[in-house]
Amino acid sequence: MGIAQRYERERERVDEVCRAAGRKPGDVLLLAVSKTVDVEGARQAFEAGARAFGENRPDELMRKAAALPDAAWHFIGNIQSRRIPDIVGASALIHSLYQEKHARKIDEAAAKLGRVQDVLIEVNVSGEASKSGVAPEDAAELVRMAVALTHVRVRGLMTMAPRGDAARARACFEGLAALQADIRAQLSADDAAVFDQLSAGMSEDWEEAVAAGSTIVRIGRAIFSEEFA
16 A cells, blocks of 8 residues: 555545544545655655645755645644744744744744744643643733734644543543633634634544544654555
């Protein structure tokens, strides 16, 4: 089974899980995390129907976005200040914003390009020291700060769950959804209208995330690794 077949399989599985959860398949974006493959690997997934890809390194993001400009490229990695202009230049959506200084630099970079940059606020719902993200109790303040920036549009929240425990993952995702609802209620009508995305769930736990309300699942190994054939 090749990349195209694995992508098609995962898309079908996402659709099935959406229906089982009482949701429409189109409500959940399957983000093909292509960080482990070259351009050709991403191209195979694109030809099979993938239209959104995730990268965690600015150089690879820029290279693959240039090679496949008809796809939407998302940045899902750790943000480095010096690479923000590169990230903004190539990203449809930045998933990993959790520092005020980076929000302001994203705003500056987007202003120079004459665009508004869509972002998600990364929240460390699990509280694990190994994970990045703003603490849940500080997320609303960061959202309010970011939505005030002229060239930044806050689309929602992102998190990563503890690995190897479905129940803990589900609780983490449900916590993110509850936090999103609470923050949305504090926003203006215009800002609340676009604050509608939850990026949660990866290859091993995305089914729990869909059940909890995730709108973006980040699937890499199940598509691009032969171990999932």
